[in-house]
Each structure stands twice: as structure tokens, then as C-alpha cells.
Amino acid sequence: MSTLFDEKIHDTLADPKLQLAIYKATGRLxxxxxxxxxxxxxxxxxxxxxxxxAVKRHTIEHLDYYLEEFxxxxxxHGGKVIFCRDAEEVSDFVLSLAKERRAELIxxxxxxxxxxxDLNERLEHHHLESVETDLGxxxxxxxxxxxxxIVAPALHKTREQVADLLTGKLGVPRETVIEKxxxxxxxxxxxxxLAADIGISGANFLVADxxxxxxxxNEGNARLTTSAPKIHIAVAGIEKxxxxxxxxxxxxxxxxxxxxxxxxxxxxxxxxxxxxxxxIDGPEEFYVVLLDNGRTKVxxxxxxxxxxxCIRCGAxxxxxxxxxxxxxxxxxxxxxxxxxxxxxxxxxxxxxxxxLPFASSLCGxxxxxxxxxxxxxxxxxxxxxxxxxxxxxxxxxxxxxxxFRVWAWVMRHPRIYEVAGMAAAALAPxxxxxxxxxxxxxxxxxxxxxxxxxxxxxxxxxxxQMWREx
Amino acid sequence: MSRETVLHKVRTALGRSVGQPxxxxxxxxxxxxxxxxxxxxxxxxxxxxxxxxxTHAARSVEDALEYTTGIIAGRIAVASNAPIxxxxxxxxxxxxxxGVTDRDELRALCAAAAVGITGADYALxxxxxxxxxxxRREARMxxxxxxxxxxxxxxxxxxxxxxxxxxxxxxxxxxxxxxxxITGPSRTADIEQILVRGVHGPGEIHVVVx
Numbered sequence: 005m006s007t008l009f010d011e012k013i014h015d016t017l018a019d020p021k022l023q024l025a026i027y028k029a030t031g032r033l034x035x036x037x038x039x040x041x042x043x044x045x046x047x048x049x050x051x052x053x054x055x056x057x058a059v060k061r062h063t064i065e066h067l068d069y070y071l072e073e074f075x076x077x078x079x080x081h082g083g084k085v086i087f088c089r090d091a092e093e094v095s096d097f098v099l100s101l102a103k104e105r106r107a108e109l110i111x112x113x114x115x116x117x118x119x120x121x122d123l124n125e126r127l128e129h130h131h132l133e134s135v136e137t138d139l140g141x142x143x144x145x146x147x148x149x150x151x152x153x154i155v156a157p158a159l160h161k162t163r164e165q166v167a168d169l170l171t172g173k174l175g176v177p178r179e180t181v182i183e184k185x186x187x188x189x190x191x192x193x194x195x196x197x198l199a200a201d202i203g204i205s206g207a208n209f210l211v212a213d214x215x216x217x218x219x220x221x222n223e224g225n226a227r228l229t230t231s232a233p234k235i236h237i238a239v240a241g242i243e244k245x246x247x248x249x250x251x252x253x254x255x256x257x258x259x260x261x262x263x264x265x266x267x268x269x270x271x272x273x274x275x276x277x278x279x280x281x282x283x284i285d286g287p288e289e290f291y292v293v294l295l296d297n298g299r300t301k302v303x304x305x306x307x308x309x310x311x312x313x314c315i316r317c318g319a320x321x322x323x324x325x326x327x328x329x330x331x332x333x334x335x336x337x338x339x340x341x342x343x344x345x346x347x348x349x350x351x352x353x354x355x356x357x358x359x360l361p362f363a364s365s366l367c368g369x370x371x372x373x374x375x376x377x378x379x380x381x382x383x384x385x386x387x388x389x390x391x392x393x394x395x396x397x398x399x400x401x402x403x404x405x406x407x408f409r410v411w412a413w414v415m416r417h418p419r420i421y422e423v424a425g426m427a428a429a430a431l432a433p434x435x436x437x438x439x440x441x442x443x444x445x446x447x448x449x450x451x452x453x454x455x456x457x458x459x460x461x462x463x464x465x466x467x468x469q470m471w472r473e474x
Numbered sequence: 475m476s477r478e479t480v481l482h483k484v485r486t487a488l489g490r491s492v493g494q495p496x497x498x499x500x501x502x503x504x505x506x507x508x509x510x511x512x513x514x515x516x517x518x519x520x521x522x523x524x525x526x527x528x529t530h531a532a533r534s535v536e537d538a539l540e541y542t543t544g545i546i547a548g549r550i551a552v553a554s555n556a557p558i559x560x561x562x563x564x565x566x567x568x569x570x571x572x573g574v575t576d577r578d579e580l581r582a583l584c585a586a587a588a589v590g591i592t593g594a595d596y597a598l599x600x601x602x603x604x605x606x607x608x609x610r611r612e613a614r615m616x617x618x619x620x621x622x623x624x625x626x627x628x629x630x631x632x633x634x635x636x637x638x639x640x641x642x643x644x645x646x647x648x649x650x651x652x653x654x655x656i657t658g659p660s661r662t663a664d665i666e667q668i669l670v671r672g673v674h675g676p677g678e679i680h681v682v683v684x
Contacts, residue, residue, distance in 0.1 A: 028667070029667055032667055051503075055500065055503045059500055062497070062500055063499075065488065065497075067488065068484045068485045069490075069496045071480075071481060072481070075477075081651065086477075087481070088480075089479060089480060093476060140662075140665075143665070156663075156667075158665065159667075161666075183670050185665060186662060186673050189673075190672075190673055194674075197674075198581070213645060214645050214648075216647050222660065223660055223662050223673045223674045224673065224674035224675025225673075225674045227618050227654065227674075231618070232615075247499050248502060249646060250640045250641075250644055251502065252636070252640060253502075253504055253637045253640050254503055256636060257636070267521075267600075267601045267657075268601045268636070270656065270658050270660060270661055270675075271654060271655065271656060271660075272654065272655040272657075273652065273653075273654050273655075274646050274652070275652050276647035276650075278651060279577075279608070279651050280650065280651050283608045283609060283610065283613075283650070283651060283652075284610065284614075285615050286577075286651050286652055290651075294480070296476075296480045303487035304486070309487075
């Protein structure tokens with residue numbers, strides 16, 4: 005575990021207000037989901053999951069085919085598709101388009117993919133104003149932070165903190181009533197929508213047979229982003245494909261329920277191409293940016309490529325006992341929780357934060373609630389093994405390797421094992437009511453281990469002794 | 475730019491070659507129950523009301539007009555070019571602007587109006603959802619910018635749910651650049667999970683079933 009990861013975890017654990025906020029928010033999302041999938045409300049919930057998994061598996065296994073079909077159909081409707089290898093290619097594209105069209109203001113709707121590539125910062129670096137318009141995203145943009153949660157980015161912010169941000173950044177009188185704070189943001193962002201030259205959205209789904217971008221949301225900011233400015237750019241990972249519009253019957257039902265317990269979100273937009281000849285409004289130009297940024301690396305692993313089925317509902321975060329304690333900002337990258345724990349090592353390499361796949365109790369809650377049935381615990385185990393192999397190659401776990409070698413040798417020699425056992429029993433610190441809770445400073449690595457866990461005291465007689473005396 | 479590079483990487487990762495055919499995808503899963511129209515209307519209204527929307531089952535076009543007039547209450551309104559609104563006489567009400575076909579003019583009008591009024595191409599009974607396809611009759615902004623939104627839905631447009639919609643419209647993109655599903659008023663719960671309606675879209679929604 006790196007010091008930074010460790011530090012952030014401890015900061016979160018030491019903040020009782022934050023602990024309560026995370027626990028309440030995720031608890032509520034758990035409850036809303038539970039109600040929305042009850043058998044009398046959604047009798048075919050499990051069947052929908054099975055179908056969603058089968059469709060995603062099929063799509064990912066034939067992704068090249070569906071990418072080409074999608075691009076053909078976008079172009080048939082007058083849109084353009086841009087394939088990008090990495091963050092830089094995306095920002096280069098947006099910047100050159102903005103320059104050609106003399107654009108100055110960009111409105112953005114929530115997109116984890118653009119968070120992944122720090123698009124706002126890249127654009128602002130070139131003096132383009134890029135404003136997040138989802139309320140939660142707007143708040144964390146004002147605070148210069150990363151999203152705390154995939155679907156609730158400002159989950160960790162209290163109304164007082166929001167009041168300070170609005171006053172500090174916008175110069176409005178301090179306001180702590182949440183309804184009024186929301187209306188302040190509405191008024192500011194409404195002006196931005198009407199003045200913006202370009203709208204950038206993400207995509208929840210890309211529909212191959214229609215060349216369509218599908219967006220789900222509750223606020224209406226994604227609709228405004230994609231319809232008010234003259235140019236709409238959707239930025240999406242290449243894994244977002246589904247084959248047919250009719251597959252949405254499965255995915256839309258699962259996404260709303262798993263994320264917030266909604267049967268359908270307030271708005272679902274199905275967008276394909278710029279406005280047609282006889283339509284009154286809508287953008288004049290329509291672009292879809294398809295991003296690799298490490299996804300083809302994930303795709304190359306037969307077992308772990310199922311990580312790309314994810315529809316970003318956030319249910320695994322809400323149900324994860326680890327996320328619920330350590331929160332979103334402890335995680336080393338934009339994707340947090342169990343899905344973050346499997347995506348981060350695959351995108352950034354297992355050595356980026358080697359402690360990450362180990363920060364799980366493997367309780368399996370994530371796999372149980374995943375609407376597309378990603379086997380997250382199994383992938384965590386595979387990643388643990390990869391971390392260990394990498395450490396062995398690099399020789400960073402020498403002490404651990406030595407310890408296991410000694411252990412293996414002792415295990416193969418019964419006499420020595422017995423003597424060692426007796427020695428351990430004689431030397432071990434006596435337990436406090438049957439449990440060893442701490443050891444003297446000199447005990448080194450054992451001390452770190454015991455800072456989080458208790459050990460049972462060594463029994464006065466070993467099993468072998470008792471066996472002989474029976 | 476990097477189209478071929480990315481596609482090549484995808485194919486390499488999957489062990490596939492250019493133009494290689496695909497296996498049959500899993501069959502589409504659509505379930506369309508048979509539900510009586512009156513039951514559909516009742517379910518549609520219950521769902522919208524559960525989301526704090528208001529509904530009105532109009533006995534006639536006159537009734538629809540009367541109800542709509544009451545909601546507009548003399549405020550500035552923008553109506554779409556949906557034939558149903560003309561049939562009900564809503565477009566002839568004082569203070570109601572309609573027939574706008576210019577993008578910028580319509581946007582400015584919607585930004586200033588208190589009420590937006592549209593028809594609906596379809597409605598989904600099991601979720602209380604309105605379905606609007608962008609066309610010369612329906613614009614995107616009318617159901618989005620004004621703080622109060624009224625939709626007038628013909629009862630024969632009521633489908634059982636999303637599955638039936640996608641059976642009726644298997645490829646929406648062939649007809650329109652934008653199909654939007656609207657399920658209740660605009661809302662957020664981004665600050666302390668407190669529900670606030672009308673954050674960017676309309677916070678008040680009325681659905682008249684004719």
C-alpha cells in the first residue's frame with residue numbers, strides 16, 4: 005500500500021461527519037434499489053441481468069464489428085465519428101474544432117470518461133471555458149475536486165460547504181437552504197447554456213444499429229448540453245456499444261434501478277446526428293469521439309475483459325463495505341469502489357497502486373448487485389496474483405518471499421515444525437482474554453499487522469501433543 | 475485520425491480479422507403484456523402522480539382546453555406545432571405563441587416563457603413516461619426551458635411500456651435526430667440527497683390525457 009492511499013484512508017476514517025455522510029447516502033441508495041427490484045415491482049430482474057450480461061459479452065467479443073457499424077450509421081445520419089487513442093487526441097480534436105468555429109464557451113454534462121482524461125483542465129489550459137452543468141459536478145468543479153461517487157459526485161459535500169463554495173466562487177450572498185442553492189446554480193448555468201458554443205456530453209450507451217448516443221439523467225442538463233449549442237460532441241469509451249436500440253429495453257430498466265432505484269430516469273435522450281432538415285431545433289453539428297485510452301489493453305485479457313461490461317451504475321460502490329468506510333477520494337483514480345479497484349490496475353498498471361486489489365474483504369456484494377454480472381471478486385483475485393508476480397519480478401517483496409520460503413521449509417520438516425511451535429508458544433506474548441492485541445515495538449512487521457487485527461493466543465498445548473496424550 | 479489504429483488494436487486484442495463475420499447476437503428480449511386501455515391510463519396517471527406530476531383525464535377537447543387554460547393562468551406560454559394542441563384550441567389562447575420554426579427565435583421564446591406546451595408521440599403506461607420525437611411538430615426546447623410543462627396526450631398513444639415502444643419503433647434514428655423519454659419533473663438530489671425539483675428542466679409537469 006502506498007503512503008498516499010494509506011493517508012487518504014486514515015483521513016476519511018478520522019472524519020466522523022464524512023463517515024456518517026457516506027454511510028447515509030449509500031444506505032439510502034441501497035434501500036431505493038432494493039425497493040425498485042422487489043419481485044412484485046420487477047419480477048424479471050434476474051432475467052434482465054442474465055440478458056444484459058449475454059448482450060454485453062457478445063458485443064465486447066465482437067467489438068470491432070459493432071464499432072464499424074456504429075460509425076457507419078452515425079455518418080449516415082450526418083454525424084462524424086472520431087477515434088482517439090488517448091486524452092491528448094481528444095483534447096486536440098476539441099481544441100482544433102473550437103478554434104475553427106471560434107468557440108469560447110463549452111457546457112458539459114456529466115461524463116466519467118471526460119473525468120478520466122481531465123478534459124476540462126486540458127481545455128482550460130488553452131483558455132477555453134468548460135463548465136460542468138450537472139449540479140453535483142458543478143459543485144466539485146468549483147471545489148477543484150474529483151467526483152466522490154460515480155453517480156453522486158458531490159456526495160461528501162454538506163450544504164454549508166456548498167454555501168461557502170457558491171459565495172466564494174460566484175460572489176453571491178451566503179445561502180444554506182438547499183432549494184435556494186439549487187436555484188442559484190440553475191440561474192448561473194442557464195446563462196451558460198444559452199451562450200455556449202459547444203456542448204460536450206458523455207454517453208451511457210452507443211447504439212450500433214442506429215448510430216445513436218443514449219444519455220440518461222434527471223436534471224435536464226444533458227438535454228440542454230446536447231440541444232442548445234450549435235455543436236454537440238459526445239465523448240465515450242469504445243466499450244459503450246450495444247448492438248440494437250431494442251436492447252435498451254433491458255439496459256435502461258437495469259441502469260435506473262441499480263443506480264438510484266428509479267424505474268426510468270427523468271430524461272432518456274436517444275440522439276443520432278445533427279438536427280434533420282425539417283426539425284426546428286437541435287445542434288447543427290454532431291460528433292462522437294470514441295476513446296481507447298487503455299481499453300484495448302483490458303480487452304486483450306480474455307478473463308478480465310468483462311470489466312468493460314460496466315454501465316457505471318455505482319451499485320457496487322454503495323454495497324461495498326470498504327467503499328462505505330474509506331469513501332471515494334481514497335481511491336487512486338477517478339473510478340472508485342469495487343469497479344475502480346478492478347479498472348484502475350488494468351488501465352494504469354498493477355504497480356500504480358499495488359494495495360488496491362487487496363483493499364477488499366472479497367465479500368461478493370459487488371458481484372451480487374452488478375446489473376451486468378461482472379465477477380469483480382474473481383478479477384480482484386487475479387489482480388492480486390498479478391501484483392505479487394510483478395513484485396517478485398522486481399524483487400520488491402523480498403522479506404515476504406523469504407518468510408514464505410522459511411515457512412514452507414519448516415512445514416516440510418515435522419520435527420523442526422514441532423520445536424518451532426513450542427518455541428513460539430513459549431515466546432508469544434500472553435493474550436488478553438484469549439486474544440493478542442499488540443506486541444512490543446521490536447516485533448517489526450507483526451506490529452503493523454496487529455495494528456488492524458487481533459490474533460488468538462497460542463494454546464498451551466499443541467494439537468500434536470494432545471493427540472499423543474489421548 | 476486514429477480510426478484504423480484503434481480498430482486494429484481492438485481486433486488484435488480479440489484475435490479477429492478485418493471483416494470477419496460475427497456470431498448471432500442473443501435474441502432481442504421484449505415483453506409486451508396485454509393490458510386494457512383504461513388500466514393503462516390509470517397506471518400512467520398513478521406513476522406520474524407518484525413522481526409529483528399532475529394529470530387530468532379530459533372527457534373532451536373542450537375539457538382539455540379548460541384545464542390547460544387554468545394552468546397557463548394568463549402567463550406567457552409557448553406551444554409546439556402538434557396538431558392535437560390546435561384541435562383542442564390551445565394554440566388560439568391569448569398569450570400562447572406557436573408556429574415558430576426558427577431555431578434561435580424559438581430558443582429565446584422558450585427561455586422567456588413561463589409555460590411550455592407539447593403533444594406526445596407516445597406515452598408509456600408502466601412508468602408514466604412521455605415520448606417525444608423531434609420533428610416539424612415538436613421542438614426540443616419547449617419541454618425543457620420553461621419552468622412549467624404541459625403535455626397533451628391522445629389516449630390511443632398510450633403504450634404498455636418501453637418494450638412496446640421499441641417494438642413499435644425499432645430504429646428511432648430513422649425518423650428523428652432526437653427521441654426523448656420524459657418521466658416526471660426535472661430533479662436533483664446532489665446536495666445531501668435532498669430532493670429538489672426543477673433544477674434545469676421544468677419542475678412542474680401536467681399531463682392531459684384526451
